[in-house]
Structures are given as structure tokens and as C-alpha cells.
Amino acid sequence: MRLGWLVGVVLGALLVLGHAQPVSYDGYQVWRITVDKPSQIAEIESLVHDVWMIRGRTVDVCLSPEEQERLRAAGYKGEVLISDLGALIRQQQTEFVPQENGLFTRYLTLDEIYTAMRQLANQYPELVQLLVIGRSVENRPIYALRLTRYPRRARVYPTRPQVVINALQHAREWISPPVALYFAYRLVSEYYTNVRVRDYLDNLEVYLVPVVNPDGYVFTHTTNRLWRKNRRYLGTFSGRQAYGVDLNRNWGYQWGGAGSSGNPFSETYRGSAPFSEPETYFLSRWLLSLPALRAHVDLHSYSQLILLPWGFTADAPPFYSVFERVGLAMQQQILGVHGQLYRVGSAAAILYVASGNMMDWVFGVRGALSITYELRDTGQYGFLLPPDQILPTCEEVYPALLELLRWARQRDWRE
Numbered sequence: 001m002r003l004g005w006l007v008g009v010v011l012g013a014l015l016v017l018g019h020a021q022p023v024s025y026d027g028y029q030v031w032r033i034t035v036d037k038p039s040q041i042a043e044i045e046s047l048v049h050d051v052w053m054i055r056g057r058t059v060d061v062c063l064s065p066e067e068q069e070r071l072r073a074a075g076y077k078g079e080v081l082i083s084d085l086g087a088l089i090r091q092q093q094t095e096f097v098p099q100e101n102g103l104f105t106r107y108l109t110l111d112e113i114y115t116a117m118r119q120l121a122n123q124y125p126e127l128v129q130l131l132v133i134g135r136s137v138e139n140r141p142i143y144a145l146r147l148t149r150y151p152r153r154a155r156v157y158p159t160r161p162q163v164v165i166n167a168l169q170h171a172r173e174w175i176s177p178p179v180a181l182y183f184a185y186r187l188v189s190e191y192y193t194n195v196r197v198r199d200y201l202d203n204l205e206v207y208l209v210p211v212v213n214p215d216g217y218v219f220t221h222t223t224n225r226l227w228r229k230n231r232r233y234l235g236t237f238s239g240r241q242a243y244g245v246d247l248n249r250n251w252g253y254q255w256g257g258a259g260s261s262g263n264p265f266s267e268t269y270r271g272s273a274p275f276s277e278p279e280t281y282f283l284s285r286w287l288l289s290l291p292a293l294r295a296h297v298d299l300h301s302y303s304q305l306i307l308l309p310w311g312f313t314a315d316a317p318p319f320y321s322v323f324e325r326v327g328l329a330m331q332q333q334i335l336g337v338h339g340q341l342y343r344v345g346s347a348a349a350i351l352y353v354a355s356g357n358m359m360d361w362v363f364g365v366r367g368a369l370s371i372t373y374e375l376r377d378t379g380q381y382g383f384l385l386p387p388d389q390i391l392p393t394c395e396e397v398y399p400a401l402l403e404l405l406r407w408a409r410q411r412d413w414r415e
């Protein structure tokens, strides 16, 4: 009896220690498969746990050695995008290139991002305020930066429409927080020299939420670089512990439809109910509290796309031509900085159907112009975008996000 108890404690301790060990991706590869028939996409999805990206008849998949065998046996061949995923992750963990513009030359930890946000608010109190808008499953704060002239003189200015830009619903998409953070830094540094920027911050409230999923982000640093969902413990099924809800399938507009999963082990698990997760619940309550939300961008990676509603259906939304006009203007701005092409189109049409996503809720429920970006690259590194591409990505997206502010100033829904 006593011995059994002791064995249990030792095994439990080993399990806990085992959990803290980083997940190894040795032997894993990322393949790009182009199929002849759309039905084959569903077959691949049934054979593989982690689908990185689906675009038309092209699928990028992350494969364990067993999954590579399984796909070969089923007759699929792929172009190898990443031949040694474990080595690439290790290489990026040891790569450290401090340069002058230090914040955007390497990927920051959660604490470093939060410190940078706090410093910006302390340094520019007449333009920036730091707010807590909610808390995560593991009780970490979710911070927003509020950028507007004299933010501390009013909780909200009724005459200044709000624009929200958020990042990192998906934990492994590391390029998205720096893009949001850079936007804040650049707006603040240009306020006194650029009349356009001054006009925006005098007449709009710009909110930036660089990390919607702080638990997931910490987990990608400590344990599993390729974690996507939040860190909700869902229960034990057939002896396996299931964790995580896909936050971008948990929003309460058209929740539960195609492109989301009811299986807790799936990377697109939608949760037990709309807004079952504190991250989406707090963010949605906060968005509902903004009196005049006009425009919104949700930052993701990868594929270089500007995605417009809807995500839950391929049918065109109201005002599609307005979305398209803004999207094409953003595309031109991005192209003009470093020559990178970001394709524009409805999410369901050019990517895949995904119900319960944030963009659909912000447009469908709040009536704000809402757009999803898939940032760099087009698949060479995917989620493992090298640090020397952080700053160029931030630089090219900056003028595209200014287009969003320009639209919010004019709010022209005419088609």
C-alpha cells in the first residue's frame, strides 16, 4: 500500500518533469502537397495531425516520421519545405543577433513584450496608455496599448472612433506581436513630424493587443515551439490528456460550423461553447464596450494574404467591394516597401472555410471593417520565420495599417 503510494508519487513527479521537457521535432519534416482533386485534401487531413496551411489544392503539412510513411503509403508525394524541423528550431533558439533597433531583430519573450509596452506608455504619457483588458486561462494579463492624444484625460473619447489591431491568437505565429508593437512605436515616433499620423492620433483611438494568447505564447518558448491553441486543460480521453482550444474558432458568430472541430485533440478544436475561453470572452466583452469601433485587423501568419470576410462561408458579404478596395490599397502599400506580394480575397475563397473566427464576429456583430492578415512568408520557413525578417515584415505592414486608420477617419461604406 505504502509502496504503491510512493511509486505513484515518483511516477507523478516523473510525469510532471516529463511535461517540462521541450517537445522534440527531430525527424519531422514539412511538406507541400499539391492534389488533383479537392477531396484528397480531406484525406490528407485525416492522415495527418498538424496541417499548417491549405490554399486551394495546395496543403502544407508538418509530419512525424510515421506520418511521412503513412502519406507515402497512401500515394502522396510532397515537395519538402523543411527537411529537418528539429534542427531548424534549435538553430533559431541559439540565433541571437542584437542590432541597433534591438526590439525587432529577435523574437521577444512575453515578459519582454509586456515590458516594452509598459516603457512606451511611461515614455509617452501624452500619447500612450497601457490597459489590462482581460486574463488568460492561466491568469496572465492580456494587455492593450491605447494610442490617442491625452489618453488619460478620458476613459474613452466619444468623438474619436476606435481602431483595434490584435495579434497572436495562435501561439506559434511569432511574427505577429512584433508587427503590432512596431506599429505603436512608429506611430508615436512620427506623431510630431508627420501631419497624417498626428491627425489620426488626434481624432482616433488606436488600440493594439500584441498577445491575445499569452499562455500559448509562453508555452511555445518553454515547451513546444509549434503550439497553436490556448492552454485550457480539457480532460483525459482514452488515457491521453487533451489541452487547448483554437481561439480563432471560439468566437460567437456562426460558431460550430465547417472548418472547426469538436475533437479536443484537433488543432482547430472550437471549445465547448462560443466564448468558452477567457481570452476570447474578455476580448469580445471589451470590443463590445468600445462605443464606435470602426476598423479591425487580426494578425496571423503565414502565406502573405490579406483576407476579407467571410471566413465561415464562401458567399460574398455585404459591402464586399468596399473590403476589396481597402484590401487592394493595403496590398499596394506593402508591395511598395520591400516588393512583397500579399494576395487579397475572401478568407473562405482563397484559404479555407473557418467558422467561429474573430474577423467574422467583428464584422457580423459589431459592423466594423474587419480584415485578417497572414504575414510572411509564403512557406519556405512558415511559422519559423528567421529573425532577420522581423523588421522588414514590420516595415512593410506599417503603411498598410495606416490605410486602416485612413479608412476609419473617412468611414466610406459606399461601393
Ligand SMILES: [Zn+2]
Pocket: 170, 173, 300, 301
Ligand atoms: Zn493563425
